[in-house]
Amino acid sequence: MSEEVIYAHLKFPESRKTENIQELDRFEIKAPPVSSHVWRQIALTLTFLCLLLLIGLGPLGSIFYTTLKRETERLNTLQNVKEELQGNISLLLMTNLNKSENIRNLSITVQNLATKLCRELNRKEPGHKCKPCPNHWLWYKNNCYLFSETRQTWQDSATSCSSQNASLLQIKEKSTLEFVKSQKLYYYWLGLSPRQDDKNSGENIISSARLKRYMNDINKMFCGYIYATNIFYVPCTERHLLACEKKANPVKAESVLMSEDPDREM
Known part of the structure; x- marks a missing residue:
């Protein structure tokens, strides 16, 4: 009788420890999951932020497009003005070249006429002041x-x-x-x-x-x-x-x- 009591007394703590471990395991396994309500709020918040971004990008895109269009038109206008100025400058250069050539030809003609006239004057009046040579030459x-x-x-x-x-x-x-x-x-x-x-x-x-x-x-x-x-x-x-x-x-x-x-x- 006494041997049975001793055996039961010795076995009880170990059994008790095992039961505690099993209870802890059951407690961890059966812990309640995170509520789906929190995830729903996070998803709604992210969706709302995306919508705000999309709504904000609309006006920004419109402003960018308008600005790009205006600057492109201004650039085209400047390019047209540049080409027109270049054309005008080329025309002026050609006009000046033609005028210079006409002036040069006119100058040569005047010089030839002056030389012929001076020869005639010098023939009639030796030593005339128009003569291009020094005195006594x-x-x-x-x-x-x-x-x-x-x-x-x-x-x-x-x-x-x-x-x-x-x-x-x-x-x-x-x-x-x-x-x-x-x-x-x-x-x-x-x-x-x-x-x-x-x-x-x-x-x-x-x-x-x-x-x-x-x-x-x-x-x-x-x-x-x-x-x-x-x-x-x-x-x-x-x-x-x-x-x-x-x-x-x-x-x-x-x-x-x-x-x-x-x-x-x-």
Whole structure:
């Protein structure tokens, strides 16, 4: 009897512990779930927020579309204005080019007329103020010529011409040759290349179209001079007459049109 009591006493705590665990398990399993009412409120809130966003996006989209349309129209207008301005500028440039060309042609025509008129005036009145050459210089074609009676060496003659922005006479064209022949020049230095000898003296004058070259020892060279229609070579240290040439200045139209001397007192 006593053994049964002891066994039952020993078994009871363990059994009691097991029952407690089982009760706890049943309690956890049978815990009530979260109420569906809370989830419904959350869903409604999110839906409401989405609707508000959609409602707000409508006016924003309308404003964006209106702004985009207005700016596009403004950009198109500016583009049209730009193209119109470019067209106007191109037209103005073409007009100015045409006007410039007309002015240039007119200027050339006036210059040619003034030159012809000045030649006629100078023919009737030698030394007329319209002449584009300095005093004592002869005007022929587009050049001015000076024939001096001063005798100098070839190098001194070249220096004298250079000091007047001119050079020794050179005959490069047949028209110039005819002019030189008409002047009947004798013993005038020419702007020919000095030589080391005086061979071929008496050669035809047309060969004097060669350009002048300065030599290091000019005193030992031979230089050419004109005698009527021929060229002769003599030592460059000899003294002969001076013949210079240079380009004529353009004829001033006002000097042709003015009949009175502008320096004369009124």
